[in-house]
Amino acid sequence: MSWDKLSSQGVSRRQFLQKTVAIAALSTLPACSLVSASRQNGQWEYHLSAEPSQAELVPGHQTDVLAFNGEIPAPTIRCRQGEPVTIHFTNNLNEPTTIHWHGLRIPIEMDGVPFLSQAPIQPGETFIYRFTPPDAGTFWYHPHMNSVVQLGKGLVGTIVVEESSPVEFDEEHVLMLKHWHLDRQGQWKDLAIPRYSARMGTPGEWGTVNGIHHPEYTLQEKATTRLRLANVDNTLTYPIQVRGAKAWIIAIDGNPIATPRRLEEHKIAPGMRLDIGLIAPSAGEKVEIMQMKGDFPFLLASFISTPSQLRETKLPALPLNPVPALDLANAETRHFVFEWAGAITPADKQGKGKHEFWLMNKRAWEGMSRGNIPEPIATLERGKTYIFDLKNVTQYHHPIHLHGHTFTVLEMDGKPVTPFHTDTVLLGKNGHAKAAFVADNPGRWMYHCHVIEHMKTGLMGFVEVS
Numbered sequence: 001m002s003w004d005k006l007s008s009q010g011v012s013r014r015q016f017l018q019k020t021v022a023i024a025a026l027s028t029l030p031a032c033s034l035v036s037a038s039r040q041n042g043q044w045e046y047h048l049s050a051e052p053s054q055a056e057l058v059p060g061h062q063t064d065v066l067a068f069n070g071e072i073p074a075p076t077i078r079c080r081q082g083e084p085v086t087i088h089f090t091n092n093l094n095e096p097t098t099i100h101w102h103g104l105r106i107p108i109e110m111d112g113v114p115f116l117s118q119a120p121i122q123p124g125e126t127f128i129y130r131f132t133p134p135d136a137g138t139f140w141y142h143p144h145m146n147s148v149v150q151l152g153k154g155l156v157g158t159i160v161v162e163e164s165s166p167v168e169f170d171e172e173h174v175l176m177l178k179h180w181h182l183d184r185q186g187q188w189k190d191l192a193i194p195r196y197s198a199r200m201g202t203p204g205e206w207g208t209v210n211g212i213h214h215p216e217y218t219l220q221e222k223a224t225t226r227l228r229l230a231n232v233d234n235t236l237t238y239p240i241q242v243r244g245a246k247a248w249i250i251a252i253d254g255n256p257i258a259t260p261r262r263l264e265e266h267k268i269a270p271g272m273r274l275d276i277g278l279i280a281p282s283a284g285e286k287v288e289i290m291q292m293k294g295d296f297p298f299l300l301a302s303f304i305s306t307p308s309q310l311r312e313t314k315l316p317a318l319p320l321n322p323v324p325a326l327d328l329a330n331a332e333t334r335h336f337v338f339e340w341a342g343a344i345t346p347a348d349k350q351g352k353g354k355h356e357f358w359l360m361n362k363r364a365w366e367g368m369s370r371g372n373i374p375e376p377i378a379t380l381e382r383g384k385t386y387i388f389d390l391k392n393v394t395q396y397h398h399p400i401h402l403h404g405h406t407f408t409v410l411e412m413d414g415k416p417v418t419p420f421h422t423d424t425v426l427l428g429k430n431g432h433a434k435a436a437f438v439a440d441n442p443g444r445w446m447y448h449c450h451v452i453e454h455m456k457t458g459l460m461g462f463v464e465v466s
């Protein structure tokens with residue numbers, strides 16, 4: 001049995017449990033397997049690499065990509081809440097990298113940000129990431145260096161953290177959403193065009209789910225189904241609708257919501273996730289995951305129901321994540337204004353201009369190197385509750401992401417909302433939000449827009465918790 005199959009998308013929850021048991025019985029998997037994983041005594045172990053590879057994204061054409069373990073889609077890392085994970089990561093790229101575990105509240109040494117949390121992993125080097133995820137849910141991983149290229153060309157993967165006491169769905173599918181900057185022959189186009197970087201970002205044109213254009217999957221009829229959507233795109237926001245079944249939002253950015261609500265339309269911006277619960281329709285019927293563009297729906301992926309012996313039951317409930325309780329009475333508010341700068345510092349002789357289009361509190365990220373780490377955008381006292389008042393004074397939306405902590409969103413656009421947990425707050429055009437968290441994780445944590453070009457052209461900083 002190969003873990004490739006098992007860890008790739010679309011394995012049913014029951015199969016997964018059976019195979020987990022099988023794997024627990026193995027000592028080590030053969031070294032020939034591209035991704036190997038084992039779980040022993042509650043310890044999970046993975047081997048992961050980043051390397052140049054080829055993939056058939058546009059049917060009939062090979063594209064040069066950068067890929068985890070050489071595969072598109074990247075292997076899904078499965079582990080369990082409260083159980084240690086070890087990932088032996090080897091950099092087989094021609095450039096340095098680091099791997100960040102997006103949304104996981106883990107110690108700074110494992111956060112995978114060059115200079116702030118670790119030295120860049122040089123070509124040929126191996127770095128061992130070890131952490132114990134405190135929260136269950138749908139998370140993802142990606143490099144935090146040369147991100148326009150490294151993520152844009154394929155280094156994006158999901159981490160599924162199982163609940164500490166397993167929650168059983170009959171079917172579970174990971175759907176990784178990404179548009180590739182490819183033409184119809186599978187040739188690369190520009191990943192970032194400055195005049196777009198200064199606006200909504202440069203969109204890719206070839207839409208895929210798990211690296212496939214319009215994939216079709218199956219569901220057992222009447223199956224309790226959990227779909228884990230992850231927007232791993234550099235640029236695009238996907239307004240999601242589901243056709244063919246009553247769909248429920250059960251988790252946002254990995255974090256279960258207290259009361260699931262009907263999914264009418266929900267926007268997931270770069271970096272964000274959405275867990276959808278539904279009951280698969282009768283055999284022969286279809287469930288379609290749609291991306292809305294204004295009023296027009298575009299198909300992302302579809303599921304066809306197949307005959308099964310399952311009896312219709314209710315969707316299982318997800319336990320909330322143990323996000324620290326806020327002390328709002330003693331909270332301190334910090335203000336952040338996201339602004340458009342529109343300055344292009346002229347290109348140098350090599351044509352490598354530095355673009356600064358975006359400002360966070362009047363500052364554009366000036367970059368960072370071993371000997372030069374900029375000042376934090378905020379210094380926070382460990383253990384204290386902070387309310388981040390986020391104000392977007394631009395025409396474009398910005399998904400604002402904080403590492404190492406989970407926000408509780410209190411207010412959106414001046415209106416109170418049912419509080420929900422997230423690691424990324426989507427600010428719409430001129431949007432405003434209030435998001436609180438307990439600064440309980442010491443370290444220097446990146447704080448940035450997840451539209452990768454925005455981050456690279458100024459909208460990035462870090463907060464220091466000490």
Ligand code: C2O
Pocket residue numbers: 100102142144271401403446448450
């Ligand atoms: Cu997906 Cu700095 O993060």
Ligand code: CU
Pocket residue numbers: 100101102103401402403404
């Ligand atoms: Cu992150």
Ligand code: CU
Pocket residue numbers: 397398399449450451454455459
């Ligand atoms: Cu942005």
